[in-house]
Amino acid sequence: MTMFFDSHIHTSFSADSEMRAEEALARAEEQGIxxxxxxxxxxxxxxxxxxxxIFDPEAYWTAYEPLRAAGNLSLGVEMGMMASARKKNAAFVQRVPFDFVLGSIHFLECKDLYYPETFAGREKAEMYHEYFIVMRDEIYAHPFIDALAHIDYIARNATFAHPEISYxxxxxxxxAVLRALIETDTVIEINTRRLSAPRGIKELAPVCRRYRELGGHYVTIGSDAHVPQGIGRNYDRARELAHAFDLTVVTFRERKMQICEA
Ligand SMILES: [Zn+2]
Ligand SMILES: [Zn+2]
Structure with missing residues (x-):
């Protein structure tokens, strides 16, 4: 057993973050995570x-391994899953002894779901269907990931009037996505980004319930913070959501699952 971990954090090794490891760790220590x-x-x-x-894993390891020794920091990667990247992704995780491999779907038909133009001219039902099919296929094609990140990522920047992934x-x-996770021993992440609003909790709750019904037991919790203020955001809400559906919060160290306890 270990303390509670925020298992999804970006620092300056990510192209879209300038956070320094030391400021991230200071913010986490204030919250006891x-x-x-x-x-x-x-x-x-x-x-x-x-x-x-893209980042250099050897440079990452050299920079952060000294900070990792204390036990309250683990070193992972958030890997974009795409058919063309499968072999490169598998090779990448061998380069250093990562603690955790998180798999994500950030693109559809090679278009970035971050940008509003990706949604232009698309119909929600067929677009979300395609998103989940790609997600399912890439989970099976990436059996080496430990957890699936933000199943509701598409809803973050979608321009539809009702962007939620309503169950x-x-x-x-x-x-189909949840079954792929369970069959491949992959856990699901509760991403806390959308939990600031009651709507985000309401939409994620049935997904958690169904994951448990289909045989899932474990979740990671991740804020997806890119700045210090985002660390641990809505953590308690995610923990309550997990516990409401009898799911156990875990993190990963040396690719092994660790149960989190207060
Ligand atoms: Zn992501
Ligand atoms: Zn992320």
Whole structure:
């Protein structure tokens, strides 16, 4: 057993963060939690000419391994899952002894779900269906990931009037994703980004319940912080959500699951 960990944090090794490890750790210590750094690795990032979401794992290890020794920091990677990147992703995790590998879907048809233009001219039902199918396929194709990040990522920047991944509207698709997780021994992350609003909790609750019904037991909790103020945000809400559905909060160290306890 270990302390509670915020298992999704970006620092300056991620192209879109300038956070220093020391300031992240100071903020975590104030809250009595540990951290897992999960720097962005998105091979074949589609937007040519923009920043590259790739980092040097050896430099990462050299920089942060001394900080890792105390036990309240683990070192991971957030890996963009895409058909063209499968082999490169598998090779990348062998380069240093990562504690944790988090898998994400950030792109659809090679378009970045971060940008509003990705949603232009698309119809929500078919687009979200495609998102979940890709997610399911990439979970099976990446059996080496430990957890799936932000199942509701598509809702963050979608331009639809109702961007949520409402379980009732996508039950078969979401079930297929959850079954893929359970069959591959992959846990699900409760990403705390969308838990500031009651709506975010309401939409994620049935996903947690269904994950448990299908045989899931464990979740990681991640704030996806890119700045110190984001660390641990809504952590208690995520923990309550997990406990409401009989799910156990875990983190990973040396790729092994650790149960978190107060
Ligand atoms: Zn992400
Ligand atoms: Zn992230």
């Amino acid at each position: 540990g951290l897992v750094f999960t720097e962005h690795l998105d091979y074949d990032y589609p937007s040519a000419g923009k920043e590259q979401f 009732g509207d996508f039950a078969d698709d979401i079930d």
